[in-house]
Amino acid sequence: MQKITFRIGAFSVSVSYLQQRNTSGLYYYRRAIPSPLRHHYNGKRELVYSLKTKDLNAASQKAQELALQHNNEFELLRHNITPPPVFTIPPASPPPAQLIPAPADDQQLVTLAEVKANALKSYKGNKKKEAEIVRCFEYFKSLPPILSHIKKRDVLRIVESLKSDNQLKTATIKKAVGFISRQVKIVLQLHDSNTPNPFAGVPFDNIKKDAEKRHTFDTIELQKIKETIRKKSELITAQIIGLLYDTGCRNAEIGGLLLEDIKLDEPIPHVVIKPHEQRGLKNTNSERLIPLTGTSLEFAKFVKKTARPTEIYAFPRYFKDHKFKGDSCSAAVNKFLSGIVDQGTSHSFRHSLNTRLIESGATEMEIVSLMGWSREGMIHHYGKSRSLNFLHSVLESMHKHEKN
Template identity: 85%
Template sequence: MQKITFRIGAFSVSVSYLQQRNTSGLYYYRRAIPSPLRHHYNGKRELVYSLKTKDLNAASQKAQELALQHNNEFELLRHNITPPPVFTIPPASPLPAELVPAPAEEQPITLDEIKTNALKSYLGNKKKTTEIARCFGYFSELPPILSHIKKRDVLRVVESLKTDHQLKTATIKKAVGFISRQVKLTLQLHDSGIPNPFAGVPFDNIKKDAEKRHTFEAVELQKLKETIRKKSGLITAQIVGLLYDTGCRNAEIGGLKLEDIKLDTPIPHLVIKPHEQRGLKNDNSERLIPLTGMSLEFAKIVTAAAQPGQVHALPATSKITNLKVIVALRL
């Protein structure tokens, strides 16, 4: 069962069935439906309502009001009494003393269900949903039912990812950590005592197998400049040209729109902001980048080559999130 704890003066209050979405910041009410009653809800496993607020106090009061109404609704259904047909979110009111916990989950929890719930939390975030699919894909050979998965099974897959698939330890640890958090959330939601097989997986050689990045020498940088100027008509050369002197990420340049290139200003610059086809790594990534030297030169090349009605600065890369541009240039 999901809980959030907050303080009121000198008191700590735990609120059940409450979850905050990472993408919107809105609070949601989530509660498992007891197995014997699911046929009254068209077979649904849980009830989910948006509380339409980012304020924890307001969300807590609404969640507990909903929980009390559902306690009553479940009790009526157990005695074959039809509850009121219209269910609405009530206005906020003083916090009740406590809530009756939801009945223990009887149906098996699956990894696919946990993955689905994780994807719902990041709807609209293409980069995150792709990452979630990749993380769970690493462990697709595990038994589908959570209670059938043992920690030794997870360790076996981890070892295979390192030896057979040549994944770095840091990459595997990140995936295991994310799945572990999602499993924990689901177990709390269903008030289940099933052990979390992804929790506490040891990683002794973290970062020891990471590849050290090569620092370009002056002669290599000069060669790079010469090469991209010779091949300035290529998309890959234009990407490197815009990366030069800006410090932007590959995907930030690949997802630029023409309107993001500002040349008719006292200080020419790029506007780095999220778009529907490409998000940003974090909130702090939204920024203005001055154009100087090589980047200014290629910003002019890109805008001069734009066709009427063109939206993206580099149309062929508008959906690319990871560009291997240096290799593509075959320096």
């Protein structure tokens, strides 16, 4: 039985069925339903009502009123007499055999299905994210449906099974567990529940040991690609590859560009990588300015020159309903590359540029600034204009090194 004790002068007074929530400070009326009467309440174990006050005296009076009502209600039900309806009584009904008993104490009936539904609701309309959410929860479909019945060891057992039986990469499983953990936390907060989160703090060892190593284009492959895209420069996929070639950008960063993001009339031609309504970025570190040099400058000029006067997007084919279709763009670019080289994807240009910069003597700070890997990039040290000038010289040094 929930009780709160407070002092009035020299006296100590205990108020039954009263509980104060730590998170909100509000008082709640909580009372267990006698076992023989639970079938009148759809199998519930207790009655819980918010008293909608943080004042102890006001809460005590309301709790006492509710307690008297329920004393009378329980007594009538014991004698098979239907009590008169009052606002505090939930609708009574016969006890369905399939009802799941309510959890004991302060554990509310939160299910994984509810967590999944809440996550899907948050990303409604984003088909890619919806599919990812369904896939994440599918991994853990064998867990008990009620969250309070799931133990961390149950999650660990499935993690090991996914690695051994399903041959999933550790990073893939960790991403799924992390996503579900965040969604569980949100739902538990909505319920103001103290139920432990079984997905939080699941340990992962050797996270990168089983990660697939990305292919890096060598000099011969890069030359073949350059020759091909120049011959087929009228193709959109060739133009995207041209912009990827010497910028080290991600496929979505280039494919989702607005025409105004390509700055050719500035003292140093560059591309602005920033989030916009039609296309976001992977993370906050990704927002940056990339100087246009070499092959990427050549194709940037071609894209701007051939664009229609009223066009907004650099590559309008991959926009539908004003949203960038990243999967379609990536698939098309990778298919085009597969006809030129035996292995490698659009992401290989990032790894290749990283290698090219290292071989030309670029520092770690210069590389992370170009790649958008670190918050401590050059732009945060030197300011926007000086950073752009400095990074331009870094890329020019790379081209000079390669010519030599």
